[in-house]
Amino acid sequence: MKKEDFELGVLRPEDADEATLLFVENVDKSYISHGEMQIGRAISESEWAENLYDQVRAEIIEIVSQDTVALPCCRNKEGKLVGWAICSLNLEYRYAELEDLVVKCDSRKNGIGKLLIESCEKFVKDNYINQIFLESGILNYSAHSFFSKFEYKKCSHVFRKILD
Incomplete structure (x- = not known):
């Protein structure tokens, strides 16, 4: 497949089911980062929440x-x-966050992720913001490699402690 085989667009409310299904069928537990645990998508670093589908769908619709x-x-x-991505702006503190980026497994390595990243970066620049943060699961090595190709740099570590 070539870049010309794909069309870039924007998710609409009526895409929520298809987008959610693409997410749950194409991310594995290595995708889980602290953000997924903080908002309840995952119950640990290695286990998705039972209601993952409903939660992701509700987030997209919202x-x-x-x-x-x-x-x-x-x-x-x-x-x-x-494939699809979510990129949000924090206008008060002047940064953006790439919250999700998912590409169907059998469509990877065809430039889709690049198209999504470029679209998010254009959105951010068009809003006069010059930095994007993202988080990635600690074992999501393929994502780390992918984002590094686009000059994203590691800037912190996140620690967690579960209290009795």
Whole structure:
């Protein structure tokens, strides 16, 4: 497949089910970072919450109409969703956060992730913000490598302690 085989668009409310299914079918436990645990998507570093589908779907529906959020997506020639991202702006503190980026497993390494990253970065620049943060699961080595190719640098470690 080539870049021309995909069309860049924007997630709409009616895409919530397809986008959610793409997420739950194409991320494994290595995707889990502290953010997934903080908002209840995951119950530990290695276990998704039972209600993951419902939670991701609700998040998409909630943010799809917000003007401080970019929701780029890619579709194949058949119109099927093969990737999407969520990038939100914090206008008060002047930064953006790449909250999610997921590409269908059998569509990876075809430039879809690059299209999504570039779309998010354009959205951020168009809003006069010059930094994007993201988090990635500690064992998500393929994502670490992917983001490094786009000059994203590790800037912290996150620690957690469960209290009795």
